[in-house]
Amino acid sequence: MKKIIAVGLIGCAVWAADPVGTMKQGVELGYIGSTGNSESQSLNAAYKNDYQYDAQTDMHLKADILYGEKSGTTSDERYRLFYNVNRYVNQDMFVYGEASALRNTFEGYNQQYNLGAGLGYNIFKDEKQFLKGKGGLQFRRSNYTTQPHDNFYYLKGGLDYAYNFSKTNQFTAVWTLLDNMKRIKDYETVVNLGLKMLIVDQLSFRVGFQLKYDNVPPIGKKKTDTTTTAGIVYTF
Template sequence: MRRVTAILLTAGALMAADMQVGEFNQHIELGYLGTTGNSDSQTLNALYSNEYQWTEKTDFHFRTDAYYGEKDGEKTDERYRAHAIVNHMYDEKWFGYGEVGWLRNPFQGFEQQYNAGLGVGYIFFNDKTQLLKVRGGYQYRYANLTSGDNEDFHFLKVGVNHEYHFNEKTSLVSELNALEDLEEANDYEIVFRTALKTALVENFSLRVGFEVKYDNTPVEDKEKTDTTTTVGIVYDF
């Protein structure tokens, strides 16, 4: 069985204790994006995300991003994705989550990809300086490939989120995710993301990000490793 090669974003925001009940925050990012691997291009990208605090223990996060590149009239890159997750705190350390997602990336071999998962997590610490949490659970994935074939998978998913706040204006956010096919041991995927964000003026920040993704069994004729570099201006409101 071949693995679909893209992993959707999971929430990297602080947990429920950092927001007030009924609070709704939105984020827009515009900037430069460069890729290597299955695509090799430089283009512009756009990202929108929001977070909402339903109750003292339950929060919701949504994120979508897109980029499209052309050179001399030929398409060089294309990706659209969306992800939503609900977190519920059982106590100060343990939480559960449910997530759904969608992806289109023909350069990695996917016309459409759909994800859904459930799991639990544990927060080691969460203060003004640092956040560290781990997650684990089940994820189902179904994909329509550019070849015309369809694939579905059952994964064990584990992840680690870390945030470090150097001061009130600058922070570093990192995330590591791994998926292991429950039917084939050699079918696994690892994704690492990190981003440095620093405030410029009120509501505006500069964000520099890097992502590397390794898929041990990619779609036929596709590369195993993809990287994405972004530099953008973020507007928070």
Template sequence: MRLFLLLPPLLLAAAAVPAQAELPEGARAMIDAALATGDKTKVATVLDLARKTWPDDAAEIDAVASAFATTLAARQADAEKKREQTIRNAGLFDLWKGEGELGGFQSSGNSNTVGVTAGLKLKREGIDWSHRLRARFDYQRQNGVTSREQLFLAYEPRWQFDENVFAYGLAQYERDQIQGVDARYAISGGLGYQVLDRDGLSLSLKAGPAYRVTDYTDGRKDSRIAALAGLDFDWKMFERLTLTQDASAVAETSGEAVVLIDGANTSINLVTGLNFVVSDHLRARMSYQLDYDSNPPAGKVSTDTLTRATLIYGF
């Protein structure tokens, strides 16, 4: 959301009158229209065009740019101060944002079924700390028999101690009897790095040691030290795509990958999706999930895949 949509005319006039006093009428009109939007990208484009069109008035145009930059910096500083104050005064259950997901899936691998899927993501952004909660449940019942029941829960706090570097903690629970896992608990902590965060493109990496306990459906139980590596990738492919007169769509790709490695078993969870934003709160999503265990119980295969078609409601 822009910090402002319309700069106060009196403030602009007071800041820019000396600069605009000798500008041609056409230049003033064009620059004033750009300033009124409050969009720094548009203002920079218009001012650059004005310098090329009226090179003799470059000094006056530069003064306008300086006044706009000063006003923008003051507004940003004020908005940031208010944001921090809101966070400091917030209660434990305040400022959470998230999305709920509901839809169907088709799987291949250990099972070839069609069923329902539900998910929930919550996130709370603080000044230096952020908190992420994720939950997903897949269920399929056929001829009175439950043939798929997969549950995933995770909590991840993060401490952003540098612009691009963060420390994370992770507590995770999984249940997937199709893959032969009755219950799997994992905890991890380490460091992450924001590789990209610009122009609709975001990429972060994280890695650290982990400890996990696995109860298999065949009665085995493993407790092992492991290593965790994670990747989170988002790419907004199109800014706006009109579907109908009153609906728009934004196509986004997103991918998450988590790898847990220990001496006896390597686990990989990979999720890739394509989102279509239909409204401010509603999205349609197609996703593909791959789960891999290098050492599954006897009679099970190593790889399961899951294709989901869901609707997501953001709040």
């Protein structure tokens, strides 16, 4: 898992060296508190890459790491990598593809891999805000810590919303829902809220909150996890 994230970041470095389109990168360092399957206060680091290849194509990559110890024992550890590409077929409709990887033994996953594709639509968009809807199929491979591995196919839906209070301050909200195509009670929903405020030049302060509910979690794990983040973001 760590090697996958490292390869992804190296790929971004090569990509950023000579981009064809327009690229924006960001590095975040800060505090994260979690409840649910892990109860801790930790430090986290994240890297984000937004790349506008041309007028119809945009790509996004994000990797983050959090690690915490309590009395010499690991109390929280998570590694994530997410990649997404969108290709517009007209002004508002687009197709998307995505891939992600996760390691979080506190939630019951030695590794989790996802591949997905689908359609999206700009429900509305103006200078201050936008709302996008997405829907598609997702394949998930889960290597658990407490049970045999599983392969599942999910229906996926979601909404992405952003509101710009000004050119420097932005609120975002992202909601996703996954539902197992064979077992309807096996569903997962995640809500992410974020507020980013410019401090000076390329430095911003960001606070975020994530609520994750897994109706059929790995054996022995809780259904609900929350994370709260606060950190400094440097964009370049």
